[in-house]
Amino acid sequence: xxxxxxxxxxFGIFVLFIMTAFIFIVMRAVxxxxxxxxxxxxxxxxxxxxxxxxxxxxxxxILGQLTDxxxxxxxxxxxxxxxxxxxxxxxxxxxxxxxIQLAIMSxxxxxxxxxxxxxxxxxxxxxxxxxxxxxxxxSGLSIPNxxxxxxxxxxxSLALNWIPPLGFQSFxxxxxxxxxxxxxxxxxxAITLSASIVRMTRSAVLExxxxxxxxTVRAKGAKERIVxxxxxxxxxxxxxxxxxxxxxxxxxxxxxxxxxxxxxxxxGSLIFESVLARxxxxxxxxxxxxxxxxxxxxxIVDVMYGWVDPRIRTK
Amino acid sequence: xxxxxxxICHILILGIVVLVIGACSSETKNNESGQKNTTExxxxxxxxxxxxxxxxxxxxxxxxxxxxxIYTHQLAGLVYNKLVSYETGPNVDYTDYNVVPDLAERxxxxxxxxxxxxxxxxxxxxxxEPVNGRQVTADDVIATMETIINLPxxxxxxxxxxxxxxxxxxxxxxxxxxxxFAPFLNFMAxxxxxxxxxxxxxxxxxxxxxxxxxGPFVLEKWEDNVQATFKKNPTYxxxxxxxxxxxxxxxxxxxxxxxxxxxxxxxxxxxxxSPEELDQLIKTNPDVTVFExxxxxxxQLYLNMEKEPFNDLxxxxxxxxxxDRQSMVKAIYGGGETSGPVNPSLGDWSLPLExxxxxxxxxxxxxKKLLEEAGYPDGFDTTLMVTNGYGEQLVRxxxxxxxxxxxxxxxxxxxxxxxxxxxxxRWPNVDYDMGVGYQTYFQEPDEWLRTQLxxxxxxxxxxxxxxxxxxxxxxxxxxxxxxxxxEYVHDIQRYVLENLVNPIAISTYYTKTPRQPYIRDSxxxxxxxxxxxxxxxxxx
Numbered sequence: 001x002x003x004x005x006x007x008x009x010x011f012g013i014f015v016l017f018i019m020t021a022f023i024f025i026v027m028r029a030v031x032x033x034x035x036x037x038x039x040x041x042x043x044x045x046x047x048x049x050x051x052x053x054x055x056x057x058x059x060x061x062i063l064g065q066l067t068d069x070x071x072x073x074x075x076x077x078x079x080x081x082x083x084x085x086x087x088x089x090x091x092x093x094x095x096x097x098x099x100i101q102l103a104i105m106s107x108x109x110x111x112x113x114x115x116x117x118x119x120x121x122x123x124x125x126x127x128x129x130x131x132x133x134x135x136x137x138x139s140g141l142s143i144p145n146x147x148x149x150x151x152x153x154x155x156x157s158l159a160l161n162w163i164p165p166l167g168f169q170s171f172x173x174x175x176x177x178x179x180x181x182x183x184x185x186x187x188x189x190a191i192t193l194s195a196s197i198v199r200m201t202r203s204a205v206l207e208x209x210x211x212x213x214x215x216t217v218r219a220k221g222a223k224e225r226i227v228x229x230x231x232x233x234x235x236x237x238x239x240x241x242x243x244x245x246x247x248x249x250x251x252x253x254x255x256x257x258x259x260x261x262x263x264x265x266x267x268g269s270l271i272f273e274s275v276l277a278r279x280x281x282x283x284x285x286x287x288x289x290x291x292x293x294x295x296x297x298x299x300i301v302d303v304m305y306g307w308v309d310p311r312i313r314t315k
Numbered sequence: 316x317x318x319x320x321x322x323i324c325h326i327l328i329l330g331i332v333v334l335v336i337g338a339c340s341s342e343t344k345n346n347e348s349g350q351k352n353t354t355e356x357x358x359x360x361x362x363x364x365x366x367x368x369x370x371x372x373x374x375x376x377x378x379x380x381x382x383x384x385i386y387t388h389q390l391a392g393l394v395y396n397k398l399v400s401y402e403t404g405p406n407v408d409y410t411d412y413n414v415v416p417d418l419a420e421r422x423x424x425x426x427x428x429x430x431x432x433x434x435x436x437x438x439x440x441x442x443x444e445p446v447n448g449r450q451v452t453a454d455d456v457i458a459t460m461e462t463i464i465n466l467p468x469x470x471x472x473x474x475x476x477x478x479x480x481x482x483x484x485x486x487x488x489x490x491x492x493x494x495x496f497a498p499f500l501n502f503m504a505x506x507x508x509x510x511x512x513x514x515x516x517x518x519x520x521x522x523x524x525x526x527x528x529x530g531p532f533v534l535e536k537w538e539d540n541v542q543a544t545f546k547k548n549p550t551y552x553x554x555x556x557x558x559x560x561x562x563x564x565x566x567x568x569x570x571x572x573x574x575x576x577x578x579x580x581x582x583x584x585x586x587x588x589s590p591e592e593l594d595q596l597i598k599t600n601p602d603v604t605v606f607e608x609x610x611x612x613x614x615q616l617y618l619n620m621e622k623e624p625f626n627d628l629x630x631x632x633x634x635x636x637x638x639d640r641q642s643m644v645k646a647i648y649g650g651g652e653t654s655g656p657v658n659p660s661l662g663d664w665s666l667p668l669e670x671x672x673x674x675x676x677x678x679x680x681x682x683k684k685l686l687e688e689a690g691y692p693d694g695f696d697t698t699l700m701v702t703n704g705y706g707e708q709l710v711r712x713x714x715x716x717x718x719x720x721x722x723x724x725x726x727x728x729x730x731x732x733x734x735x736x737x738x739x740x741r742w743p744n745v746d747y748d749m750g751v752g753y754q755t756y757f758q759e760p761d762e763w764l765r766t767q768l769x770x771x772x773x774x775x776x777x778x779x780x781x782x783x784x785x786x787x788x789x790x791x792x793x794x795x796x797x798x799x800x801x802e803y804v805h806d807i808q809r810y811v812l813e814n815l816v817n818p819i820a821i822s823t824y825y826t827k828t829p830r831q832p833y834i835r836d837s838x839x840x841x842x843x844x845x846x847x848x849x850x851x852x853x854x855x
Contacts, residue, residue: 030735030736031735031736031739031740031741032733032735032736032738032739032740033739036738036739036740036743037735037738037739038383039467039468045467048467048468049467051467052467081375083375083376084375084376084523085376085523086539091539094539150569150571150572153571153572153575154571154575156575157574157575157576157578157579158578158599161578161579161580162579163572163575163576163579163581165581166369166542166565166567166576166581166582167541167542167563167565168541260568260569261568261569261571261572262569262572263565263566263567263568263569263572265539265540265541265566269540269568270540273372276704276734276735277735278735278739
């Protein structure tokens with residue numbers, strides 16, 4: 001197992017490197033650069049612009065810049081923002097907790113909503129209840145979560161004359177305010193995620209329920225509750241967990257827009273702003289962190305298989 | 316899933332979506348009168364309270380000389396003062412540019428117009444480390460000006476005519492110019508001219524993350540991308556002011572979220588709204604006050620003069636004549652004026668409205684004739700560049716213009732470009748046929764005219780080169796008598812509308828900014844900086 005994890009980690013680092021190089025080249029292939037953006041407005045001379053580019057290291061070839069960046073990044077130096085001059089690692093440390101909290105809240109909510117509904121759908125297959133819940137899951141999948149966020153805010157402000165308090169406060173500063181600020185975007189993200197969990201749970205549970213061993217379990221007189229939760233659900237969880245791992249990618253993508261809508265100072269909104277401002281070091285580092293999070297979550301998922309399904313553990 | 320169920324599901328989903336949308340747009344049934352301009356009561360101002368402003372973005376840094384961003388300079392207006400500033404108050408229009416004393420109590424100009432002597436008032440820096448509330452001296456002013464001159468960027472060009480700056484005594488600063496320079500005082504009132512303490516310029520604290528000034532409010536805390544908190548300055552030089560205890564800026568990137576926050580009373584003011592957004596807001600908050608003002612810039616249709624057929628004056632005139640400015644600004648922005656080479660937000664530096672309308676008529680028939688004379692009886696094909704980075708409305712302006720041009724036979728294909736590409740690659744490098752955009756918020760007629768239209772203008776991104784015009788543009792800088800200079804600036808604009816017609820000013824719309832009904836004595840000004848909040852108080 002340990003050997004397996006190490007192998008995965010090494011492979012993960014390789015993937016991250018490819019990803020970084022890709023983003024690095026793509027960002028620079030996009031027209032527009034930060035120096036012109038900052039100085040064109042103010043009518044600086046071409047010499048001044050060249051000087052500033054040299055100062056930022058933007059005058060080197062892309063390969064040279066990439067080598068520089070990777071060399072520094074390996075040593076833990078992610079560079080400085082091209083706009084504010086702040087250390088990128090500090091910016092990320094400030095902003096990452098917001099996004100992680102949002103992601104964790106969304107996943108927990110999505111599981112709490114998704115798995116029970118999926119199980120009910122499967123057990124009550126083809127009843128009105130199943131069809132009703134199907135509507136939920138199809139809407140959840142098809143409604144874009146940023147739209148849901150906007151509608152939620154507008155409806156709340158009109159109906160209740162209330163929206164979450166502005167001015168972000170962390171959980172440590174003020175848990176109550178923090179909860180109010182986080183819960184709405186978490187719900188928006190969770191609805192999309194739970195919709196796919198519902199579908200996966202439903203089909204997985206159905207498949208297990210139709211298998212031979214369930215008949216045996218029923219035949220030996222087990223209660224229906226035990227049949228469903230101990231046998232059917234547990235055997236379906238592997239595929240559900242895999243799905244959650246893969247969906248974390250979409251979840252992180254969703255934070256980019258939802259953090260902007262709900263004015264949360266997280267990593268998602270940072271990427272959004274930095275792409276527009278061509279702040280290369282921030283984009284690269286933030287994407288790197290997102291990529292690492294995605295890989296890590298899926299590694300944890302792989303490890304969890306063994307916990308959920310003892311058969312995998314022994315292999 | 317069987318087919319019947321699939322379709323029923325789809326219908327149900329559609330129903331739910333329609334219901335939700337319906338719920339957001341049906342709202343309450345208040346009468347639609349709401350709109351009123353600021354007619355403030357003359358009662359005695361009350362002290363206290365917090366004023367909350369929502370802003371779409373945070374400044375990248377607070378250093379006002381390294382940043383041209385409006386977000387930096389709006390905040391700088393609370394903390395810093397300039398030597399001279401623009402007057403604000405109950406009888407001053409948003410677009411009146413009257414230079415009044417600020418840190419300089421008074422000033423003198425020598426006979427030959429080359430020496431300006433500023434006498435500093437007794438003012439004190441905010442009581443923060445390492446400046447600790449000491450008195451402002453001429454050394455602070457000189458140190459600040461040297462920084463402004465030495466940093467790259469537009470702000471240095473504002474002082475390009477300055478030969479030397481010296482301190483006559485600790486309270487007197489003397490600026491000597493290379494030659495008489497009419498825009499000088501206006502440039503000293505420009506938002507780049509915030510005076511910083513010497514300690515800041517010398518790097519004894521970080522100007523990027525802290526701000527120590529003399530202004531009405533003291534920066535207490537700046538949380539990057541969350542909020543900035545300012546407290547009343549007890550040693551502010553205007554006695555009894557400011558009235559507010561606290562001003563808070565909160566960063567809310569999304570317009571819909573800002574409106575929701577205003578509606579629920581979490582904000583005292585937010586940025587300007589589109590007519591549709593304002594109508595919706597007034598329905599639920601009928602007592603909101605709306606501040607209307609001319610937008611600080613204009614939509615421009617600019618032409619690449621090195622490309623055919625835009626090098627032909629007749630073609631440019633035909634294009635200008637083909638555009639129905641009045642209907643456009645009404646339909647897209649809910650109202651505004653036909654604009655001119657100097658934006659009407661600069662008050663009487665711009666040509667009077669009647670003249671702007673007379674010199675830029677809407678006449679498609681005449682436009683067709685001009686095209687025919689120029690040798691394009693059937694029009695021509697071209698492209699029209701626009702960016703969505705300024706919001707949806709500007710893209711609609713481009714669509715409107717393309718439609719108007721089609722009426723005279725010009726087939727302009729719209730190309731929507733992402734903002735950073737637009738602003739750093741295409742526009743400055745004159746890489747386009749035609750383009751539609753907003754100009755920056757220039758504060759001086761010299762910037763509107765010389766910066767854009769002079770052969771060597773820093774913002775001549777149109778390939779304009781007209782020696783006669785260059786001469787006029789240089790000359791207006793030398794006319795020190797304000798009335799005379801204004802006449803000459805008007806003449807230049809008439810010349811531009813007759814002989815250049817590029818960039819074509821389209822319209823200047825009225826911005827509409829909502830405010831909570833209890834806000835009193837709020838007199839904003841078209842220049843950057845929230846310094847006018849010193850007069851604001853809350854009647855609640």
